[in-house]
Amino acid sequence: MKINIHDIGTIAVHESKRGPASITLPKVAPIYASSVFDFEKLEDIDAVYEGTKKGYIYSRVDNPNISLLENMVAKLEQAEAGAAFSSGMAAITSSILACIKEGDHVVANRVLYGGSYSFLADHLQALGIKVTFTDFSDTDRVKEAITEKTRILYVETISNPLMEVADLPALAEIAKQHGLKLMVDNTFASPYVCNPIALGADVVVHSATKYLNGHSDVTGGIAVGTRKFVNKVKEIRSLWGGCMSPFDAWLVLRGIRTLHLRMREHCSNALKLAEQLSKHPKVLRVNYPGLIEHPQHRLACEILKGGFGGMLSFEVEGGVEGAAKVIEALKLVDLTPSLAGVATTVSHPGKTSHRSLSSDVKNRIGVRDSLIRVSVGIETIDTVIADFEQALNTITLD
Ligand SMILES: Cc1ncc(COP(=O)(O)O)c(C=O)c1O
Numbered sequence: 182m183k184i185n186i187h188d189i190g191t192i193a194v195h196e197s198k199r200g201p202a203s204i205t206l207p208k209v210a211p212i213y214a215s216s217v218f219d220f221e222k223l224e225d226i227d228a229v230y231e232g233t234k235k236g237y238i239y240s241r242v243d244n245p246n247i248s249l250l251e252n253m254v255a256k257l258e259q260a261e262a263g264a265a266f267s268s269g270m271a272a273i274t275s276s277i278l279a280c281i282k283e284g285d286h287v288v289a290n291r292v293l294y295g296g297s298y299s300f301l302a303d304h305l306q307a308l309g310i311k312v313t314f315t316d317f318s319d320t321d322r323v324k325e326a327i328t329e330k331t332r333i334l335y336v337e338t339i340s341n342p343l344m345e346v347a348d349l350p351a352l353a354e355i356a357k358q359h360g361l362k363l364m365v366d367n368t369f370a371s372p373y374v375c376n377p378i379a380l381g382a383d384v385v386v387h388s389a390t391k392y393l394n395g396h397s398d399v400t401g402g403i404a405v406g407t408r409k410f411v412n413k414v415k416e417i418r419s420l421w422g423g424c425m426s427p428f429d430a431w432l433v434l435r436g437i438r439t440l441h442l443r444m445r446e447h448c449s450n451a452l453k454l455a456e457q458l459s460k461h462p463k464v465l466r467v468n469y470p471g472l473i474e475h476p477q478h479r480l481a482c483e484i485l486k487g488g489f490g491g492m493l494s495f496e497v498e499g500g501v502e503g504a505a506k507v508i509e510a511l512k513l514v515d516l517t518p519s520l521a522g523v524a525t526t527v528s529h530p531g532k533t534s535h536r537s538l539s540s541d542v543k544n545r546i547g548v549r550d551s552l553i554r555v556s557v558g559i560e561t562i563d564t565v566i567a568d569f570e571q572a573l574n575t576i577t578l579d
Contacts, residue, residue: 212431213237213245242419246430251403251411253437254393257372259379260405264414265430269368269388270296271423272402276386277301277333278421279414280362283309286330290317292546294341294388295535297366301335318477320351327355333362338377339369339485342494342530342554343547344468346477349484353381368392368521369492373444374485384410391521392491394436395443399429443523446559448488450525454557455493457566463503463576465551469493492520494530494554501550503576504529508553510572513564520556525565528554 184191200211218237220226228234237243251263266272277300281287289301291314301312313326317336334356336347349365356363364384365377371392377385387393389401402425404414418424448471455469470481471489481489497503508516508527517526518533528534535548543549558565 210246210249210431210434213240213427215244215427216240240427241422241424243415244424244427244430246427246434247425250389250425250430250434250437251405253434254372254387254389254403255405257437257440258367258385258405259376260385261408262411263403263405264411264418265389265425265433266402266404266418266423267425267429268400268423269366269386269390269402270300271418272386272388272404273297273366274300274304275414275417275421275423276364276384276404276406276410277305277335279410279417280364280384281305281310281332284330285332286311286313286328287333287335288313288315288323288326288331289333289335290337290340290345290347291315292340292343292345292548293335293337294366294368295530295537297335297337298535298542299537317347317352318345320348320355323352323355327359327361331359331361333364335364335366337366337369338375339470339490339492341369341492341534342468342552344369344470344475344490344492344494346470346475346481346485348477348480349375349377349380349382356383357381370485370490371440371444373441373487374448374490378405380484383407389433390519392440392444392447394433395440395521395523396432396436397517397519397522397524399432399436401425401429401433443559444488444491447491447521447557450559450562450565451491451493451555451557452489453562454555454566454569458493458495458569458573461570461573463498463573465496465498467493467495491557492554493557494552496549496551497553497573497576499551499576501531504551504553506575507569507572510575511568512571513560513568514555514572517556520554522556523559525558525560526556528556530554 229236247265255263315322315326362383365382367385368388368391384406386404452471459467514525518528
């Protein structure tokens with residue numbers, strides 16, 4: 182339709198809605214910052230809703246940038262399909278809700294990211310779903326905790342913040358025998374270090390805020406598994422509203438292009454820092470699966486490939502005062518309550534990620550006041566090691 186050149190209102194609203202005509206393609210997929218999509222024909226609405234034609238309707242339900250990211254992570258994790266979310270917690274809570282109903286039961290590791298722990302311990306119980314926390318490093322305890330109502334075994338590949346490594350093949354076998362879903366938070370490992378689905382897991386969740394994005398500029402999450410599971414979890418995403426923004430999906434996809442390079446550096450730097458920390462007289466203990474003295478080092482060698490991850494934690498002499506002294510004396514390394522960016526950062530789990538846990542639970546699981554968690558970055562590691570050494574040397578014991 183020809184529009185009158187003086188009709189500013191119509192021009193302003195309808196002109197330049199589509200990309201300009203071009204025989205060339207953009208090198209990088211554009212950001213589809215569109216909350217909704219136009220149809221040419223009424224019959225196509227049925228076709229897209231019913232899945233007989235591919236198309237997008239509304240970005241809370243799906244969006245091209247989200248699809249590109251989901252496809253990428255599903256491939257990296259060797260899964261059939263994926264669903265991206267507004268945060269790691271949205272991916273975790275939606276995935277759990279997709280697999281259970283009132284009256285069901287979940288068995289979860291006693292050491293988990295504090296947010297996941299609180300959701301399981303407080304919020305799920307309020308929905309009439311019972312949760313038993315047990316020690317997943319002892320598979321007999323896991324078996325003992327299973328009841329006829331159990332539907333999910335929930336664990337982190339490498340636990341936050343104690344770096345326990347889950348025996349995924351053994352847990353997958355138990356899940357199979359009892360008809361349960363093994364759900365694994367693979368955030369600390371990333372798909373570069375471990376592929377839980379290849380080891381028998383049913384569902385893998387990630388805080389994409391961490392290694393997948395890798396640059397501390399996005400909050401996001403993703404869950405991958407069978408197409409059946411993903412269809413169900415997408416229904417929950419659509420109705421509970423935990424969708425990711427197209428720009429965030431675009432940024433995470435850009436971050437993933439260098440995941441393998443970043444992870445290689447994170448892993449090799451973390452091993453060097455763990456080795457140096459474990460020699461320091463003011464360090465009581467270092468938790469890193471790459472160290473021979475780590476209780477699951479053998480298992481880690483079997484199931485972690487390409488390295489042992491970029492996360493470690495350690496306890497210092499002097500309790501919380503000792504930890505505060507080290508953290509405050511660090512010059513290059515910042516105190517940052519997240520992880521997996523390119524810069525080395527520290528955090529105090531007791532005061533941040535595990536703050537919501539009672540002192541009783543923290544003490545029982547080993548999240549002590551003297552524990553410092555390190556997200557090892559990709560800088561020149563000798564400089565980072567020197568910073569930790571000078572900071573640790575400030576601890577003086579009376
Ligand atoms: C292991 C792990 N899983 C899940 C989450 C939650 O992710 P998000 O902060 O993106 O919701 C975190 C956050 O720190 C985490 O460390």
